[in-house]
Amino acid sequence: xxxHPTAGGAVVAETAPAQRPSRRWTRDALHGYVFMxxxxxxxxxxxLGPVLASLWLSFTExxxxxxxxxxxxxxxxxxxxxxxxxxxxxxxxxYSVVSVPLGLVLSLGLAVLLNHGMRGILFFxxxxxxxxxxxxxxxxxxxxxxxxxxxxVINVLLSKVGIQGxxxxxxxxxxxxxxxxTSVWGLGGTTLIFLAGLxxxxxxxxxxxxxxxxGRWSQFRNxxxxxxxxxxxxxxxxxxxxxxxxxxxxxxxxxxxxxxATLFLSVYLYQHAFQYLNMGYAAAIAWFIFIxxxxxxxxxxxxxxxxxxxxxxxxxx
Amino acid sequence: xxxxxxxxxxxxTRRGQDRAFTAFVFVLLCAxxxxxxxxxxxxxxxALKAPEQVYLSPPVWIPIPPxxxxxxxxxxxxxxxxxxxxxxxxxxxVMVGTLLSCSFAAYGFARLNAPGKNLIFMLVLATLMLxxxxxxxxxxLMFNAVGWVNTFLxxxxxxxxxxxxxxxxxxxxxxxxxxxxxxxxxxxxxxxYRIWWSIMLPLSQPVLATVAVFTFVATYNDFLMxxxxxxxxxxxxxxxxxxxxxxxxxxxxxxxxxxxxxTVSILPPLALFLAAQRYFVRGIVMSGIKG
Numbered sequence: 001x002x003x004h005p006t007a008g009g010a011v012v013a014e015t016a017p018a019q020r021p022s023r024r025w026t027r028d029a030l031h032g033y034v035f036m037x038x039x040x041x042x043x044x045x046x047x048l049g050p051v052l053a054s055l056w057l058s059f060t061e062x063x064x065x066x067x068x069x070x071x072x073x074x075x076x077x078x079x080x081x082x083x084x085x086x087x088x089x090x091x092x093x094x095y096s097v098v099s100v101p102l103g104l105v106l107s108l109g110l111a112v113l114l115n116h117g118m119r120g121i122l123f124f125x126x127x128x129x130x131x132x133x134x135x136x137x138x139x140x141x142x143x144x145x146x147x148x149x150x151x152x153v154i155n156v157l158l159s160k161v162g163i164q165g166x167x168x169x170x171x172x173x174x175x176x177x178x179x180x181x182t183s184v185w186g187l188g189g190t191t192l193i194f195l196a197g198l199x200x201x202x203x204x205x206x207x208x209x210x211x212x213x214x215g216r217w218s219q220f221r222n223x224x225x226x227x228x229x230x231x232x233x234x235x236x237x238x239x240x241x242x243x244x245x246x247x248x249x250x251x252x253x254x255x256x257x258x259x260x261a262t263l264f265l266s267v268y269l270y271q272h273a274f275q276y277l278n279m280g281y282a283a284a285i286a287w288f289i290f291i292x293x294x295x296x297x298x299x300x301x302x303x304x305x306x307x308x309x310x311x312x313x314x315x316x317x
Numbered sequence: 318x319x320x321x322x323x324x325x326x327x328x329x330t331r332r333g334q335d336r337a338f339t340a341f342v343f344v345l346l347c348a349x350x351x352x353x354x355x356x357x358x359x360x361x362x363x364a365l366k367a368p369e370q371v372y373l374s375p376p377v378w379i380p381i382p383p384x385x386x387x388x389x390x391x392x393x394x395x396x397x398x399x400x401x402x403x404x405x406x407x408x409x410x411v412m413v414g415t416l417l418s419c420s421f422a423a424y425g426f427a428r429l430n431a432p433g434k435n436l437i438f439m440l441v442l443a444t445l446m447l448x449x450x451x452x453x454x455x456x457x458l459m460f461n462a463v464g465w466v467n468t469f470l471x472x473x474x475x476x477x478x479x480x481x482x483x484x485x486x487x488x489x490x491x492x493x494x495x496x497x498x499x500x501x502x503x504x505x506x507x508x509x510y511r512i513w514w515s516i517m518l519p520l521s522q523p524v525l526a527t528v529a530v531f532t533f534v535a536t537y538n539d540f541l542m543x544x545x546x547x548x549x550x551x552x553x554x555x556x557x558x559x560x561x562x563x564x565x566x567x568x569x570x571x572x573x574x575x576x577x578x579x580t581v582s583i584l585p586p587l588a589l590f591l592a593a594q595r596y597f598v599r600g601i602v603m604s605g606i607k608g
Contacts, residue, residue: 028430031509035425036434038418039441042478046456047444053455064461110349116342126594127350133590133597136538137556138582141563142360145572151372153359185353192598216338237446245448248540252560266450273454274545286450293448 051290057283064277075284085285087260088268094176095264096243099183104235107187111194112224125195129188140252143182144169147253172261175254179262182249190235197231198224226309233300233308240296244289265289363576364388371572384573391577399551400558404537407472407554411536412529414476415483419528420521422479423487424513428499438488444481449541457545467548472539476532483528490524491517527596534586555582 033040058075062068079085114125131139146152147168155165166174201224209219247266250256256263256271265285273282327333363371365383391397425431426438460471494517502512518525543554553561559582562575590597 029432032425032429032431032434035429035509035513036422036431036437038477039422039426039479039484040437042418042475042480043437043440043444046475046478047447047452048440050452050455050459051447053458054451057454057458064458113342113346116339118339118343120343124346124350125598126590127353129597130587130590131353133534134538134583134586136583137540137559138579139356141559141575141579142356144563145363145576146356146359151374151376153355153376156374156376185356241446241448245450252540269450269453270541273457279454279458283454286448286454289448290451293446297446 054283054286057280058287060280062279064279068280071280075281076288078281079284079288084260084263084268088263088265091176091261091263092244092246092265095180095183095246096240099180100236100239100243102180103184103187103190103239104232106184107190107235108194108228108232110187110191111198112220114191114195115198125192129192131186132188132192135186135248137248137252140182140249143178143249144253147178169254170258172259175258175261179246179249179253182253183243183246190239193235194228194231197228201227229308233304237297237300240300241293244293360576360580363573364580366573368571368573387573387577388581391574392581394574395558395562395578396551397555397558397578397581400553400555403469403552404554404556407469407543408533408536410469410473411476412532414473415480415532416525416528418477418479419483420487420518420525421513423484424491424517426484427488427491429509441479441481441484445485453541453545460546466546467552468546469552471546472542483532486528487521487524490521494520523596523599526593527599530589530593530596533589537586 057068059070059072060068061071061074110128114121114128146154149155149165149167149170152168154168158165168174168178205223205227206219209223214222245266246264247270250262250264250267251270254262256267266289269282269285269289272278272285362378362380364387365385366377366380366387367384370377370380422441426434426441456471457466460466465471465474498516498520499512502516507515538556539554540556540560543557544560547553547557550558559578562578
């Protein structure tokens, strides 16, 4: 009994081939749009719309209380006149230039160690990933206490090996390095992505290399590094985007101080948007960050053929 | 060759070298793990100290007797239960919104054909690269204009409109589900919405769990959004409340109470991590970025 309607339907479809598929197609398309609707609305309301609004705002002066006034490129010109903007740019640049490569090297190294087959390795993987899960304000407050000049555990341990630790968060020269150290502590996420990449490398390659008498370092140089380069690429792009947006640590641990030594671009933006209500100027800073991120990402993408090794390339050879 | 190898001392043989390397790795990993765990130890140690033990040099490593009452004191000097309740409301609604909207959209992107679908999908993915700073100010102004500032709504409502990474993760999973399962339901007359709800959602439980744990952690740890949108103290989340403890005369100067509060604040994500580790790992492996 159940097969009859279907058989009948098939006959109808055969006799009217032009009509059926097209009506079916439009209905499918309609359902398709319904399913995509939340994502499309989200894209328009919370991404594309705000991105364009932010561009427009960046050409205006707006303090919420009075209507926005068009001032052309004045916000951008102002940016380059403000000493603190240059300071923020310097802080974000130093932080990114140090913490991103340092993070990549350390997390790749750690991933190689964590990829070593031995007992208890799962325990180690959990321990190293843990800081990623419990990041946030609580941990930022903890770092404040760890870096305490006199009673913090870091200086206590340094004094045990005969080093007089700096005042860290109170010292202009050491506050930014302190924040870089905290970023290294949270490497677990990047490490796990590298680890997933390492486990995708065929074991036979290492076996073959071993038969050829290649040592560990040579295997790492000639097999691991090239085959992991697409993951390195991914982590580099994410690292740059993340480093230029650091906020919680900078805001909670040092509040941008001392003497603006940790005034990240994001903190500078926050101050102008939500403390001084310079919405137009803040939007211009945001667009500046956006353009820098786009340029850097583009640079990484453009340079990738030089150092990223893709699977199909290997098959093509 | 073989006779020479037999005469080599153990540490020069292959097996000996492998053992030595493993021992080397083990020692390095132990040292690193100590560095990772040391801050937590110091946090707990401070949280259990009597006030006069906190600022001592050399420090007290293990306070005897441990002052468990610090936790009670830290949580009652401020209305911590209010912050916890606010956080719970926001986190749970954001999780519901994210799971529903992302799986719904992901099913559309994975299974239904509509003109422009791929372009829309690429646009959604491109938002992953967008620095959040760009949308921050206009989004704030928008919520301000509709009078939602100083309510939970700006923190919750966007989650009902999908998020790129989760849509991507779920779409990848839906693509692997064999189409026959849906065909059978279609023949029985089920609508696509029904198929999504009663076939796809149950099948994607493991991925939904992955999305849920990541969403929980991200929302729980989020600081900037609640900082911007919540003005009244009775609306603070745990994260925002904690950040104001430093300056608060009730708790700020007392490091042992502050560390007790910090300890409590990291417990929910820590417990979730210990209970659901495999979902965290799966999320990273599944995102398809492995080599």
